Amino acid sequence: MVTGTRNISNLNRYTMELNKLKGLNNKLYLNFYHERIPTRNGYGDALVKLGRNKNIMVCCADLKESTRVQNFAEKFPKQYVEMGVAEQNLVTVASGLSAAGKIPFVSSYAMFCPGRCWEQIRTTICYNDRNVKIIGAHAGISVGPDGATHQALEDIAIMRALPNMIVVVPADYEQTKKATQALAHFSGPAYMRFAREKTEQMTTAKTPFTIGKAQVLKQGKDIALIGAGPVVYGCLVAANMLQEKGFNALVINCHTIKPLDHATILMAAKKCKKIITVEEAQITGGLGGAIAEFLSEVYPTKIKRVGMKDRFGESGDPDELLKVFGFSAEHVYKEAMKMLGEK
Amino acid sequence: MKKLNKLSDLRMMAEVIREDIIAMLVEAKSGHSGGPLGMADILTALYFNVLKHDPKKPQWEGRDRLVLSNGHICPVQYAAMANAGYFPKKELLTLRKLGTRLQGHPHRTSLPGMETTSGPLGSGLAQAAGMAYAFKLDQKKNTVFCLCSDGEQDEGNHWEAVMFAAKHKLSNLVAITDRNYIQIDGNTEQIMPLDPLDRKYEAFNWNVKVIDGNDMVAIINTLTKARNNHGKPLMIIANTIPGKGVDFMENDYRWHGKPPQSEEAEQALAEIHAQEVNERGDWYKKHLKLKPIHNGTK
Numbered sequence: 001m002v003t004g005t006r007n008i009s010n011l012n013r014y015t016m017e018l019n020k021l022k023g024l025n026n027k028l029y030l031n032f033y034h035e036r037i038p039t040r041n042g043y044g045d046a047l048v049k050l051g052r053n054k055n056i057m058v059c060c061a062d063l064k065e066s067t068r069v070q071n072f073a074e075k076f077p078k079q080y081v082e083m084g085v086a087e088q089n090l091v092t093v094a095s096g097l098s099a100a101g102k103i104p105f106v107s108s109y110a111m112f113c114p115g116r117c118w119e120q121i122r123t124t125i126c127y128n129d130r131n132v133k134i135i136g137a138h139a140g141i142s143v144g145p146d147g148a149t150h151q152a153l154e155d156i157a158i159m160r161a162l163p164n165m166i167v168v169v170p171a172d173y174e175q176t177k178k179a180t181q182a183l184a185h186f187s188g189p190a191y192m193r194f195a196r197e198k199t200e201q202m203t204t205a206k207t208p209f210t211i212g213k214a215q216v217l218k219q220g221k222d223i224a225l226i227g228a229g230p231v232v233y234g235c236l237v238a239a240n241m242l243q244e245k246g247f248n249a250l251v252i253n254c255h256t257i258k259p260l261d262h263a264t265i266l267m268a269a270k271k272c273k274k275i276i277t278v279e280e281a282q283i284t285g286g287l288g289g290a291i292a293e294f295l296s297e298v299y300p301t302k303i304k305r306v307g308m309k310d311r312f313g314e315s316g317d318p319d320e321l322l323k324v325f326g327f328s329a330e331h332v333y334k335e336a337m338k339m340l341g342e343k
Numbered sequence: 344m345k346k347l348n349k350l351s352d353l354r355m356m357a358e359v360i361r362e363d364i365i366a367m368l369v370e371a372k373s374g375h376s377g378g379p380l381g382m383a384d385i386l387t388a389l390y391f392n393v394l395k396h397d398p399k400k401p402q403w404e405g406r407d408r409l410v411l412s413n414g415h416i417c418p419v420q421y422a423a424m425a426n427a428g429y430f431p432k433k434e435l436l437t438l439r440k441l442g443t444r445l446q447g448h449p450h451r452t453s454l455p456g457m458e459t460t461s462g463p464l465g466s467g468l469a470q471a472a473g474m475a476y477a478f479k480l481d482q483k484k485n486t487v488f489c490l491c492s493d494g495e496q497d498e499g500n501h502w503e504a505v506m507f508a509a510k511h512k513l514s515n516l517v518a519i520t521d522r523n524y525i526q527i528d529g530n531t532e533q534i535m536p537l538d539p540l541d542r543k544y545e546a547f548n549w550n551v552k553v554i555d556g557n558d559m560v561a562i563i564n565t566l567t568k569a570r571n572n573h574g575k576p577l578m579i580i581a582n583t584i585p586g587k588g589v590d591f592m593e594n595d596y597r598w599h600g601k602p603p604q605s606e607e608a609e610q611a612l613a614e615i616h617a618q619e620v621n622e623r624g625d626w627y628k629k630h631l632k633l634k635p636i637h638n639g640t641k
Contacts, residue, residue: 078480089503092466096473099408099459100481120466120500128460129452 017240023219023248029206030217032236037201039194039230040137042176044068047105050184051076057097059083060107061090066196067107067137087116094132095124103131103184110136110152110193118158125189126164132190133183134159139193140229140280141313141321148312152193156228157285159191160258167258168192168211169228169279169287172201175255178209186211195280197318199230202253214261216268220250223336224268227278228254228287235278237329242336249336257287262298265291269301274339276304278332283307302342304335345428347391351623353559356426357387358619359633361588363422363435365611366637368602371439374447377585377598378492379419381523384557385581386423389488393566398428401456407485408458408474412467412501413492413521414448415600420457421445426633429456435636465498467491468518472508475516475576486570489518494526497535502547508576509548516576517569521556523585525596544578556581588615612637 018032048071050056059081064070073080081097083090087108094104106113114121114134125132139152159167168183168190170176176194183190202217203209217232218239225235232253239249250272252264269275275295277288288305295301308325322328347353360383368374389409390396396406411420418438425432430444437443444454448462459470471489478485495501508516522540524531531537544551550572554561562581569577585599586592589611592603603611619630 081476083507084503086503086507088466088500089469089507092469092500092504093473093476093507095459096410096470096475097477098473099470100474100477102477119463123460123463124466124470127450 018236021218021236021240022243025216025218028208028215028217029204030202031204033201035201036198037173038196038198039170039173039176040068040196042170042173043135043180043194044071046177046180047072048075050181051079053103053184054079055101055103056184057081057102057104058107059090059094059097059104061085061087061113063108063137067109067135069107087113088120091117091120091132091134092124095128095130098130098132103133105133105135107135107137109150110139110155111150114155114159114191115152122162126162129164130189131187134189134191136191136193138196140195141308141325141327142195142197142280142318144196144318144321145315147315151313153280153282153308153313154285155191155193156257156279156281156287157289160285160290164189165258166190166211166256168256170194170255171227171230171232171253172199172203174201174203174205174207175209179211179255182209182211193229195230200233202233202236209255212256212259212261214256214264215253216250216264217253218249218251220248221271222247222249223274223276223340224250224252224272225276225278225332225336226252226254226265226268226287226291228257229280231278231280231327234327234329234332238332238336241329241333245337247336247340254287257290260290260294262294265294266299269295269299274302276306276332276335276339278306278327280327281307283309302339304339306332306335345391350559353387353391353563354623355630356391356633357384357559358588358615359630359635360387360419360422360426361615362612362635362637363426363432364418365603365608365615366635367418367422367435367438369605369608370436372602373439374418374602375415375600376592376602377525377596378413378416378521378523380589380592381556381583381585381587382416382419382490382521383587384559385490385519385562386419388559388562388566390423390427392563394488398424398456401429405485408471408487410458410467410471410474410487410489411449411461412471412489413464413495414461416492416521417445417449420449424456430454432634432636464492464495465500468501469504469507471518472504472513472516475508475513476511478515479511479513485515487516489516491518491520493520493522493524493531493537493540494534496520496537505544505547505549512574513576514573517566517572517579518576519579519581521583522580523583525585525594525599527596527599529596541580548575550575550577551580552577553580553582556583557587588618590614
């Protein structure tokens, strides 16, 4: 969905060519194959395994099927709590469950949770230091035809601003599975977001995942493309286009936006001197904001933030929207060429 | 914990807690007067008779949970906790000051024994319901008590929790509404009417008891029986007098959110003493053994 090149022949072309990208990090066991799976499925599949721990609970605000917690609910009915359409209650009850020793994962659409219940998350989970995992599904513009009311683009910014909160945006299905497991074993408040649409696969079962450790997918020296979420695939596609023009791009999957992996970001800045950040979110306060804040203090670097430009989305096909609002691989490529042309 | 069984001892403790509240507020120079004074009897009953708890082991797993939803009345909980032995009484005078464990609104991780962080209204009942749900699931015997104000029941989050607790028949959840009819801007029935509050809870499938929240006999009887509550969650609507014990504060919404000045505090303490003498005769020496902070430290 990130590439804006939904047509299959194009996708096959890109996918085949990505395997030939120079400088791919072979320690990550990446594999590009043409099967797209929604990231949210990784959440659901991981939960079913985690459910054997009786303290793992899932609370959901009337969105069981679409947030992919249905299988968990069927397999572990006692550990599943249906909250109804009540997101403030969703997070505050979860805070109480955590107080009694449970590890609740709360599931809704990112627009409603954390969108509807920010203060409750702040007071009763973050300041209260409760071990609650907040899961925002259907984030980003690619929610598509539902329109701007349902396109959560500010969730990263509002969660990142909270002390004690960590923010994870996994890049694909396999990584979402790993991130879900990692969050279950991490004690403390956490936010994870994912998209609705099926997206391309990069990581595999062998790819390591550590909260807070960004992944250098491809080595390069001319420009750094740093993405979070399924848009990372688009960064690789853009890197491939740049390779055809003779430029060697560094590509980083910055799956944890908070805490930000300072060492890896600083390395990228020093090596490339030019950075493009890519995220399916507002350009204010998200990944791009986090990186700009950090680098401006320690190593001022030219940064172009690709994301939503302080406006609302609209209804449309996900691919059309990604293209129109400038999230596509082609867009990242064009921005990179502009930066590379500058002296 | 030191359990008080005699009514006269409980009443005396409630008065000492009131005096401590006045001393804390005048020292802090900000904070809420009305709610804490009105709830002194109920907090006394909870900490000195009803709750299963151990001030020396605040994390004891078998303890009951007391969730304060309307965090702004925390001076009364701090005073009750200090008198019960959770921390030295002298510390009460650090309320709202830099570096204190007694934050202006409660912060759980600052103060052992405080079950949750609160202040923003309407979220406590949901947390209490979450705790009660987990205890029920794990077949644990802990009872969860939740103190709510009436004003905070303007919040939707509160009623979401009311429905949740009823759905799961959380009979191990006992909520107490401080029904004092005041909130910051005036009378609750003018700001946003809540009556008939008892019938609302009945309609939402809760058990309901209405009591005089300043009558120690009624409080002890009702809270003791609350342990045998079954079938539904229980709401105790406690009709209280905000500012109870201090004539010029009683039932005046303007005292919801401000502290007494020094002269007002002296007058308030005198009135609390006078009410005591009036009710129980010469009590002064015995009362000093409980070390009210305005005597003990000034």
